[in-house]
Amino acid sequence: MSNVPDQARVVIVGGGVIGCSVAYHLTKLGWKDVVLLERKQLTSGTTWHAAGLIAQLRATANMTKLAKYSQELYGNLEAETGVATGFKRCGSITVALTDERREEIFRQASMARAFGVEVEEISPAEVKAKYEHLNIDDVKAGVWLPLDGQGDPANIALALAKGARNRGARVIERTKVTGMSKQGRKITGVDWVAEDGESGHIKADMVVNCGGMWGHELGRMAGVNVPLHACEHFYIVTEAIPGLTQMPVLRVPDECAYYKEDAGKYLLGAFEPNSKPWGMNGIPDNFEFDQLPEDFDHFEPILEAACERIPMLAEAGIHTFFNGPESFTPDDAYHLGLAPEMDNVWVAAGFNSIGIQSAGGAGMALAQWMDEGQKPFDLGDVDISRMQPFQGNKHYLFERSKETLGLLYADHFPYRQKATARGVRRTPFHHHLLEQGAVMGEIAGWERANWFANEGQKAEYEYSWKRQNWFENSAAEHRAIRENVGMYDMSSFGKIRVEGPDAEVFLNYVGGGDYSVPVGKIVYTQFLNSRAGIEADVTVTRLSETAYLVVTPAATRLADQTWMERHTGDFRVVITDVTAGEGVLAVMGPNSRALLERVSPNDFSNAVNPFGTAQEIELGMGLARVHRVTYVGELGWEIYVSSDMAGHAFDTLHAAGQDMGLKLCGMHMMDSCRLEKGFRHFGHDITCEDHVLEAGLGFAVKTSKPDFIGRDAVLAKKEAGLNARMVQFRLKDPEPLLYHNEPIVRDGEIVGYLSSGSYGHTLGAAIGMGYVPCKGETLDQLLGSSFEIEVAGVRFAAEAQTRPWYDPKGERAKA
Known part of the structure; x- marks a missing residue:
């Protein structure tokens, strides 16, 4: 007889490492009635064959925080549960074979310091000293992270499961979820069938989709969009090599390869540029601890390069040639959070081959979010609401997944655009812009002109960490905006109509601004959470007595609309996406x-059309x-x-505009111009964990209103004072380039990092902005310091101020 209960507070679907982590962390927060259902056996999907590399550094501060948490958790799990996790800090080395890759890994090292990760840039000779088996003939440099490690993936998951069981969770194997019952925007329960044929239904307050490569299919069952696709992932394990002892994890991204020593054998894995999607027609129902057919021809170029890189591999026999599936998302970031389509369906899936190092932190963050009803800190990089509805299209996912696996080890150049699955969303001006030399980028599926090629110039990116081939094109567009007139396409920005008899009072509750304004007035504003963190950065235009237009960034239209919909309560309003209409x-x-x-x-x-009116x-x-x-x-x-x-x-x-010198412009121009003005970019400069006053946006919040989300936290911060300020920086040297995440150095100490960076063509140097701690300090004390910005390990003197560098009084826009 099955031991599946009739009801639960939460049903977690999927018993890989992330499902086990969510169960572990919910029970750690005191949750009871936690049920995890696994269709076969725990870890039998992809967790069991993961390589088990556990790195600390990720692309953003919060993702790094989650990876560091995973490490600390895995180090302590064995003592807590008695299950050996195999976790050991053996360190890791990443080597560069080109000057561009050297710049990349040195910039990453600077970023690591800003995020509190121990790191050291090392010479080829120092690489050799730490990794004696490596051929360093063409190695340019390396980066050493001494606290990185490796572990046993399956045992980490089993330890998490045991920890969850010890605190009362029901972890039930060989029980497949076959359906879900819905009522409005909620799942009321799940149908299940056990392998012995028994079946039933569990009433559930919440459901968490931890289905891994089944996550897309499970999402459709729940009425939510979980865009991911399985790809074949290859590695080999050698026979035992005499004299091979514990080595650091080694990554050679220029050869698409990673190396892990384990019990005297080498594991060599690859993230090749052209990957092989798998499971287009669904995953076989009997899939359990399975592997896919060998494809030695596909892997052979990786192996040939590896035998040159580590000569002892040429003499070693191959014990295992492994091909197993992993799930990949359209942007190589995993999916976490409350699904926008439903109010009690959560997602933790699509871990892009970094599931082991991510699962501890991701499980912790999701459990806190579920427990508190709001994100514990900014999770915008991985929030499932960033995915657009069309991205669940299976053909789209198949095409994009050919590229995303390889992008993990490709050069992570600034402004790099995806090459696959393009052209899905086009603005009404798309063909007009292409005819004029537009070079397109893509965001949220929208094709957008990023810059315009000159006549005779190749209309495509040539990537670099230095000045790219469009640098002067964008500078000319920037100058046209500053000195004459330019025109650019903003159709991709989200447009949401809020209308109904309660539209005014609803917006006054959900937003920080004052929307009791005349028809035609435009209000720049933020939607705040209860901590006065910024959930959305929008403009709101009053179209009539009962209708407003909310304009949002292209990437956050769905998230911003969902935020409003979840706060409608009894307000008589209708909220409609009208983005494509104009x-x-x-x-x-x-x-x-x-x-x-x-x-x-x-x-x-x-007189007729002043600034801020339509x-x-x-x-x-x-x-x-x-x-x-x-x-x-x-x-x-x-x-x-x-x-x-x-x-x-x-x-x-x-x-x-032809005889006036009208210039068509792109998004790169918009970014450099807005940075000169100190205008914030949502997702970089302002997020749900950035207090609106510390972001310097207090002018947009009207505390004279009696009741709006975040009002108490705004007033409390006014009383207590700021802990940090958003500061603008300009390098004194005109040569270096800033992108974001470069460390901010105050009086010789790293105190933060840039949230945005670009080149200020009007100012003649790179500029950026970022938060600087200032608790108990006056503005004069803060700005009286000496500031530098660190770029790829080199520190450059910077000027600092809190006012915009360009037109600080804002007189030009009101001319």
Whole structure:
């Protein structure tokens, strides 16, 4: 007889390392009635064959925090549960074979220091001293992380499961979830069938999808989108090699290879550039501790390079040639959090071959989120709400997964664009821009012009850590915006209509600004959480007495709409995504008014259309609505045109601007211009864990309103004082480039890192911004310090101020 209960507080579906971690951490927080269902046996999907590399450094501070937590957890699990995890800190070395890769790993080392990770840049000779078996003939440099480690993946998962059981969780194997019952936006329970044929139903308050490569299929069962696809992942294990002792984990990303010594044998694995998707027609029902057919031809180039890199491999016999599936997501970041489509379905899946090092921290973070009802800290990198609905398309996932596995070890150049599964979402101006030399980037599936090639110039990226081939193109676009007039496509930005008799009072509750404004007024504002962290950064335009338009970043439209929907309560409002209904052209620069006056009989003066207002206009032979706002700090308008008239609007504006020197511009220009103005970028400079006052956005919060989310936390911070301030930096040396995550050095000590960086073409040097701790200090004390920014291990003197470098009083936008 089965021991499946009739009801549970939470049902976790999937018994790999992440499912076991979620169960472990929920019970650690005191949760009872935790049930984990595993279709076969614990770890039998992908966990059992993971390589077990456990690194600390990830691409962002919070992802690094989670990886470090995983390490500490695994180090202590054995003492707690009695299950050996095999965890040992053997250190890791990453080597560079090219100058570009050297720059990358040295920048990563600087970033590691900012994140509190112990790290050391080492010469080829020092690499050899730490890794005697390595051929260093063409090694340029290395990075040594002494606290990195390795472990036994299956036993780590089993230890987590035991810890969960010890605190009362029910971990039930050989029991498959076959369906879910729904009521509105909630799952009320799950259907299950055991291998012996018994079946039943569990009522559940919550469900967590930890289904790994089954996560996509499980998501559809629950009515949620979990975009991921399985790929074949190859490694070999040698026969025992005489004299081989414990070695650090070794990564040679330029050869797509990683090496792990285990019990006197070598494990050699690969993240090859062109991977092999698997399971397009579903995963066999009997899949358990299975491996896929060998493909030696596919792996042979990796092995040949490895035998040159570590000559002793050429003499070693191959004990195991392994091919097993791993799940990969469209952007190589895992999925975590509350699914946007449902109010009690959580996701922890799609770990892109870093599941072991991620699972401890991810399980901890998700459990805290579930327990408290809000994110414990910023998880935007992995929040499932970043995924767009179309990204669940199976053909899209198949095409994108060919690339994502290899991107783990590809050069992580700044601005690198995905090459596969492109062209899915196009703005109404797409073909107009391509005809004019646009070079497209992609975000949330949208194709966006990032820069424009000159006549005769190849319209594609040439990547580098130095100045890329578009640097001067973007500089010219930047100058056009500052000195004359430029036009760029903003159609991809999310547009959400909020309408109904309670639209005004609802927005006044959910947002920090004051929306009791006349029709046509535009309010720049944030949606705050209860801690006054920033959940969304938007503009809100009042269209009528009962309707508003909320404009959001392209990547967060779904998350921002979901945030509003979850707070509607009894408010009589309807919330609708209308993004595709209108094209948007931004016309910006000192001569933008003159251009608009050429194409429209309407009045664009300060008297009729002052900054922060919208008006309906005639444009050419059509109609449009213009919003006088700016993200680049100049006089300008965002022109909203219904999609059917968008082409006409583009042709009319473009033709009218030819003798004025109108320049088409891209997103790289927008980023450099907004940084000169100190405008924040959501997801980088402002997140759910950044207090709106410390972000320098107190001006957008109206505490005179009686009740809005986050009001108490805003008032408390005003009383207590700031712990950190957002500071603007400009390098004194015009040569180095800043991207983000470079350490901020104050009086010789690392105190933080840049949240954003770019080149200030008007200012003649790289610029950035980031938070600097300042508890108990005056602004003068903070700015009286000496500041440097560290770039790839070298520190460069920087000027610092809290005001924007460019037009600090904001006079140009109001001209």
